[in-house]
Each structure stands twice: as structure tokens, then as C-alpha cells.
Amino acid sequence: MDFGSNAEEIAFAEEVRAFLRDNPPGAFPEDGMDAGYGSGPASRAFLRALGGRGWLSMTWPPKWGGQGRPMRDRLILLEELAAAGAPFGPLAGSDQTAESIIRHGSDRLRRELLPRIARGEVIFWQGFSEPNAGSDLLALKTRAERDGDHWVLSGHKIWSSHAGIADFGLVLARTDPAARRARGLSMLVVDNGAPGVDIRPIRSLTGKVYHYQVFLDGVRVPADYVLGQPGEGFAQLLRGLDQDRFWGRFYKAPAMARILAGLVHHANTTTRDGAPLARDREVRRRLARLATEIEVLRLLFHRVGWMIERGLPVAAESAVAKVMADETGQRLMALGMDLLGPYAPLLEGSPWARLGGAIQHQYQASMGHTIAGGTSEILRTTIAVRGLGLPPEPRATG
């Protein structure tokens, strides 16, 4: 594969940088916290500005309002946004939902939602996990029953990122209790404003709210707001999951490179016990090690992107990239806490905080990253089975 950029790609990267200079990310109002993945906080106004440039739909087929541009342009956009610390938080959810709607949605769903996603007007949450169904998602209990031209949805979702600031949820529910576990599930698009949707915040380790519990009590969902045919939900989820892992973490490498640059600056401008931090052998060794890991990660993600573009299977490769991205992120933030020393616990807003107090926030947020979107333990099983051809784990008994 070729890691180089052609003239159009270089020009597009410059166009995005010029946009960011004209629209400084810090000038946009924030609507939600920074989850620490590198996408910055959530800002609806910023998403609308991206939509105004046509960048949210640029890779969609022209038939659905897109420009049919190559996937590389989306990667360039995400890299530039992450490198600038721009507030594009909920974009990944909207991108993934748009792809599902284009692939599986009814004409009504495409007509009603795609233009709004393209304009950056709507934010989505994903409702898969439940209190007793996470890694073992097939144990989920949320159910929907058919009633005329609607489904009536009831259940309890948990850890739903962005749900409280979003407009719609993509909810996995059991629509056929008689079918075998994977066969009876469907994916429903649920309007947050529908009667029976009750969204409650979960305060995280960081002290801020990013996750929500969503209680669904007799929520009426139009039948054409189900993606594909009833019963196809789990297959759709599996098909998208490998790529979701890629898109959900692709921008971590440029974001981490930005944070590392801040730590290098701190080391260069700080003395500890009378000696410059940048001269400390251990500090230099750890900074150099992280710089290496981040560069490897960047190249790894570009390789997975290259494979996705060619329609190649990426189950093992996207698992490798996701595990490495999240574990490298935890090492980077731990290094940040060590380097900041007594300044490390100071919160954003403190006049004495270093690097804006962001490191303690990112450090705490990074703890959940090896759980979100499939835990590192589960993904190592994927790597073992799908990548190395080892036999699947025996099912637990007793």
C-alpha cells in the first residue's frame, strides 16, 4: 500500500486546516463533554459548520445526497479535526448511523433523516448494552411487539453515550422471542422525544456526564423506522462492528500526537529538583516510546482503512488496532500524570493547572476506553480466533 498523499488529498487537508483557522474550535459552544477519544467535546454548532461545507455526507452515494468522494477524504477530515482538538464528538455515531440507514433503511427513513444528518442537525446514540447484557449482548431483554404499523418498545439500556444530548437512538431489541437468540433481534431508530423515552445521566469517574441510562416504556416506533427486515438486527450489528471499531478509534493517533506534543513542551519548559525535566533519562525514554507507539498506531489504522476501502475483512485487524489504540492511550495519560507531578490532579479551570487541566480528565476517561466498543479481553479472543485461527473458547458451564 501507498502511505503517500496525492495532490487532491494534500489540497483537501489544507482546505480543512484553513477552515479550522477561520473557525477556531474553541469558539464553538460545547454541548457535551470530551470523552477522551480525541474527538474533543460535543458541539452541535461545530457539526452544523462541518455540514455546511458538505463534509458530513461527502462519501455517501450521490443518490442519497452525497458526493461519492473516496473514503480517504473522510480519513483526512478526521485526522485534521483530531490534530486541532476540534469538538466533533458525536460525529462517529452519526457517520455509523448514516451508513446503516443508507444500507438498510426504508425510503422514508432515508428521506427523513439523511438530509438532517448531512446538515449536522441530528445526533445519535447507540442502545446496545443493558445492565445484564454487555459482552454477552445476546442476553439483552429489551423487546418490541408489533402493533399495526408500529412496534411497541420496552426495556432498559445502559452506558448509552451522548443519549442525553442526542435526538435519536439506534436501539437493538428482541422482536421475535420465539426465534433463536441471534435471529430474533432488530435495530430500531428511536426518537428521543417519543412518549415513553426516559433518559437519565450517569456521572462518570471524571465527575462529568457522558453516559446515560435509557428507560423505554411502551415507546411507539413506526414500522419503517426498523432497519432492514425484522430479525436482521444482530447480523447488521456484526457486519458493522469491525468497521465501527476502526472509525471509533481512527482519530486517536493524531489526537495522541497532539497531547504528546503538549507533554514534550511541558518537559522542555519545566524543572524538577533543579534539573530540566527534558534531561531526565526516564522521561526521555518514556516520551520516545510513546512517540513510537503513536506512529505505529497511525500506520496501523491507515492499513486497516486501506483494507476497508477494498472491501477486505478486518475483524482481527480492527480488533488489533482498537486494543492497541486504547491501551496506548492509557499509557500516554499515565505518563502525562507522572510528568505533571503535583500539578496533575488540578482540574480544568484551575489557574495553576498545566495543559489546561486536560490530562487528569483524559487519564480518567481513558479507563473506560478498553471497555467501550468491546473489551480488550473479548477483542483478544477475536484476534486469537479470527486472526490466529485458534479454536473458540469453550462455553462456561455450571
Ligand SMILES: Cc1cc2nc3c(=O)[nH]c(=O)nc-3n(C[C@H](O)[C@H](O)[C@H](O)COP(=O)(O)OP(=O)(O)OC[C@H]3O[C@@H](n4cnc5c(N)ncnc54)[C@H](O)[C@@H]3O)c2cc1C
Ligand atoms: C466509555 C464507554 C462508552 C460506552 N458506550 C456505549 C454506547 O454508546 N452504547 C452501548 O450500547 N454501550 C456502551 N458501552 C457499554 C460497553 O459496550 C460495555 O460496557 C461492554 O461491552 C462490556 O459489557 P459489560 O459492561 O456488561 O461488562 P461484562 O460483559 O459483564 O464484562 C465484565 C468483565 O468480564 C470480562 N469478560 C466478559 N466475558 C468474557 C469472556 N467471554 N472472556 C473473557 N473475559 C470476559 C470483560 O472483558 C470485562 O472485563 C460503553 C462503555 C464504556 C465504558
